[in-house]
Amino acid sequence: MGEIIIQHRGALNLEKCFWYLLAWKWNKGKATLLTSKTSHYSLNMTSENGTNTTEIQRIDPNISYRTVLDYCANIVASKLTRQEILTSFIQYLLLKIRYQPPLLLLSLSDCDKLMSPILTAILPKMHTNRNTSRAIVHGPEAFGGMALPHLHTIQGIEKLKLFLGHLRLKDRTAQLIHYLHAFNC
Numbered sequence: 001m002g003e004i005i006i007q008h009r010g011a012l013n014l015e016k017c018f019w020y021l022l023a024w025k026w027n028k029g030k031a032t033l034l035t036s037k038t039s040h041y042s043l044n045m046t047s048e049n050g051t052n053t054t055e056i057q058r059i060d061p062n063i064s065y066r067t068v069l070d071y072c073a074n075i076v077a078s079k080l081t082r083q084e085i086l087t088s089f090i091q092y093l094l095l096k097i098r099y100q101p102p103l104l105l106l107s108l109s110d111c112d113k114l115m116s117p118i119l120t121a122i123l124p125k126m127h128t129n130r131n132t133s134r135a136i137v138h139g140p141e142a143f144g145g146m147a148l149p150h151l152h153t154i155q156g157i158e159k160l161k162l163f164l165g166h167l168r169l170k171d172r173t174a175q176l177i178h179y180l181h182a183f184n185c
Contacts, residue, residue, distance in 0.1 A: 012045075014045055014047065014054040014056065015054065017045070017056045017057070018056060018057040018058070018059045019043050019056050019057075019058055019059070020058070020059055020060075020061055021034065021036075021039065021041055021058065021061075022061055023039055025038065033060075033061045035060045035061075036058050036060055041058070042055055042056075042058065043055070043056040043058065044056065067093075067096055067097065068093075068097070068114060068117060068118060069117065071092075071093050071096075071118070071121075072117050072118060072120070072121035073121075075088070075121045075122055075125060076121050076125075078125070080125065082125070082126045082127055085122050085125045085126050086122075086126060086148075089118070089122055089148070090149065093118065094149060094151075094154065097114075097151065098154055098158065105155075106151070106152065106155060108152045111150065111151040111152035111155065112134075112152075114151055115150060115151055119134075119137060119148075123137070128146070138150045138153075163177070
């Protein structure tokens with residue numbers, strides 16, 4: 001059992017915080033994410049004064065879908081305007097789920113499955129049929145689309161930013177990339 005203790009200095013409500021551990025177990029060339037039942041790690045943080053330690057709730061990697069479902073339920077029950085729905089989607093939800101794409105490689109099909117309940121919730125609130133072609137929903141405005149960002153596109157952009165960031169820093173990862181490029185050419 002591993003334990004990590006961190007002292008934070010800020011306005012976090014430790015009781016509302018949670019964390020994920022993305023660790024892999026390989027079996028015959030197939031990787032599976034470890035859960036809290038298969039890897040026993042905890043994260044404890046002390047308050048600013050350093051006297052009280054709070055164990056931060058660990059969430060298994062497969063629970064991230066809860067954020068999407070909670071968001072969808074709140075949107076359906078809301079009385080937000082079309083513009084407020086769009087703003088909440090771009091400025092709230094996409095920012096919440098965007099940190100994971102550089103770490104994961106989700107297929108277009110997986111991203112479509114994740115986006116489906118979101119679009120089912122927000123499209124009617126934006127006065128658009130929930131069955132509108134996704135080519136229109138995600139298509140550019142110049143061609144009559146709504147230009148709503150798609151998670152698969154965000155994933156690609158974030159991976160490219162990460163890749164270019166390493167190359168610009170000329171760090172160890174960049175050296176490895178250059179080595180692999182030279183080796184494969």
